[in-house]
Amino acid sequence: MSRDCRVKLITHHHPRYHHRTTHRVDIVTGASRGIGRGVALHLASLGAKLVINYTSPSSKTHADQLVSQINSLPISSITTLRAVAIQADVSDETRVKALFNTAEQTFNTQPHIVITSAGIFDSKYSSIFDIEASHFDRIFGINTRGTFLCIKEAANRVKRGGGGRIVTVSSSVAGSLKEKYGAYAASKAAVEAMTTILAKELKGSGITVNAVAPGPVATEMFFEGKSEEMVKKVIDSCPLKRLGKVEDVASLVGFLAIYVKAYQLNYMAMAL
Numbered sequence: 038m039s040r041d042c043r044v045k046l047i048t049h050h051h052p053r054y055h056h057r058t059t060h061r062v063d064i065v066t067g068a069s070r071g072i073g074r075g076v077a078l079h080l081a082s083l084g085a086k087l088v089i090n091y092t093s094p095s096s097k098t099h100a101d102q103l104v105s106q107i108n109s110l111p112i113s114s115i116t117t118l119r120a121v122a123i124q125a126d127v128s129d130e131t132r133v134k135a136l137f138n139t140a141e142q143t144f145n146t147q148p149h150i151v152i153t154s155a156g157i158f159d160s161k162y163s164s165i166f167d168i169e170a171s172h173f174d175r176i177f178g179i180n181t182r183g184t185f186l187c188i189k190e191a192a193n194r195v196k197r198g199g200g201g202r203i204v205t206v207s208s209s210v211a212g213s214l215k216e217k218y219g220a221y222a223a224s225k226a227a228v229e230a231m232t233t234i235l236a237k238e239l240k241g242s243g244i245t246v247n248a249v250a251p252g253p254v255a256t257e258m259f260f261e262g263k264s265e266e267m268v269k270k271v272i273d274s275c276p277l278k279r280l281g282k283v284e285d286v287a288s289l290v291g292f293l294a295i296y297v298k299a300y301q302l303n304y305m306a307m308a309l
């Protein structure tokens with residue numbers, strides 16, 4: 038799949054897909070805000086049960102509101118609990134194990150789908166020659182180590198032969214290698230490498246492992262530290278002359294998590 042291919046997806050809210058997702062438990066990391074939140078809502082609208090992960094105490098309210106929204110979705114075939122919020126810093130191994138343990142205990146089943154959207158960005162736009170080593174470590178700690186810990190746990194817990202899905206979130210800058218995105222792009226390039234290798238290592242398990250690599254998407258992360266002029270410049274450079282929407286990425290993740298049956302794409306890039 039080419040790095041700069043553009044993918045337009047039309048998802049179908051068809052009962053057939055509800056049947057495929059209704060008893061499934063999906064864990065979405067970084068789901069209190071932005072892309073993760075959109076992905077969680079999309080998967081819930083397709084009938085899945087959701088574990089909403091977040092880390093900041095200030096995001097508890099957002100996560101709880103999302104849980105209430107999902108629990109009140111009108112899906113008649115599910116009368117039990119549909120969603121829970123679980124606080125866990127994805128860079129902390131003990132907390133990641135606890136996240137998966139709590140998810141399994143809550144829904145009394147192994148997870149079926151794991152989406153790793155938790156991530157941070159370098160809003161100071163540092164060059165490699167002036168980024169603080171501690172800041173570099175933090176970006177790698179959450180984006181790379183956090184993804185590693187979650188996909189390791191997912192690979193050990195998602196049921197073999199049960200149509201399990203793992204989707205990681207990279208970024209188009211891992212391919213475009215823009216100046217001032219050094220630590221972030223490198224952290225995401227490592228995510229892509231791990232995604233492809235894990236996909237090969239899980240050969241025969243029926244679990245697919247894919248990454249999505251969005252272009253700029255209108256979330257808090259995107260606007261952080263950018264002047265109006267910088268935002269305009271990014272929009273001008275987008276093929277569609279607009280920022281991506283959370284829903285664009287959610288559809289793509291939904292496609293990989295629900296509609297793609299056994300075909301292994303390795304990764305898909307989305308450039309808007």
Ligand SMILES: NC(=O)c1ccc[n+]([C@@H]2O[C@H](COP(=O)([O-])OP(=O)(O)OC[C@H]3O[C@@H](n4cnc5c(N)ncnc54)[C@H](OP(=O)(O)O)[C@@H]3O)[C@@H](O)[C@H]2O)c1
Binds near residue numbers: 067158
């Ligand atoms: N927006 C873009 O333009 C863009 C483009 C390409 C790729 N991406 C990638 O897409 C993913 C989501 O980005 P976004 O734009 O949705 O960002 P966002 O709006 O800033 O949301 C980030 C999410 O990650 C969570 N998070 C951060 N650190 C965490 C940690 N240590 N443990 C658990 N959760 C943590 C946050 O939780 P709290 O609310 O608790 O802090 C929040 O839910 C990231 O991996 C990002 O790199 C974004």
